[in-house]
Amino acid sequence: MKCPKCEHRENKVIDSREVREGAAIRRRRLCLNCGHRFTTYEEVMRAALQVIKRDGRREVFVREKLMQSLVIACQKRPISVQQIEQMVGTVISEAESEYEREIPSTAIGAKVMSMLEKLDEVAYVRFASVYRRFKDVSQFMNEAERLIGRE
Known part of the structure; x- marks a missing residue:
């Protein structure tokens, strides 16, 4: 995952939570290069119904x-x-x-x-x-x- 500010690839997850009843995971990340905090969402991709x-x-x-x-x-x-x-x-x-x-x-x-x-x-x-x-x-x-x- 690239930092949206400096595009450095190394970061660490500082918080994870389930959202939408387990359909997705929200992760707060910290860039190890510039210290910028950002949020990512992870969800299963399904074929369109x-x-x-x-x-x-x-x-x-x-x-x-x-x-x-x-x-x-x-x-x-x-x-x-x-x-x-x-x-x-x-x-x-x-x-x-x-x-x-x-x-x-x-x-x-x-x-x-x-x-x-x-x-x-x-x-x-x-x-x-x-x-x-x-x-x-x-x-x-x-x-x-x-x-x-x-x-």
Whole structure:
């Protein structure tokens, strides 16, 4: 590891910590030449997860896209950004552990819907209306009635 200040290659680690639940290690380093302190992050590089869309196309999994869809579903609901980020993190970690390189978009949608149903029914119905492609009000009402019936 080169020092970002003097580019000397010899340094020593003065502190190490796990970040993001063991997904990465943060290391504070000290350059043995100039004494500059700097931080490095070490994480496992994985092959990009591909999403298999309903029409058979494949796309690279994009965390921000999932985050944005949840933000929209949770708008004006008592759900914090931290809760949304936690859901996204859970979906990603489950997807990476269950699927090696490709995951059907339906599996991602099912995971999100399962979490939203427990968290907030309005956000769940909003997400479901897009995910399940509700074509009319009757489909929307059927889902709402199903939620009411389970209480």
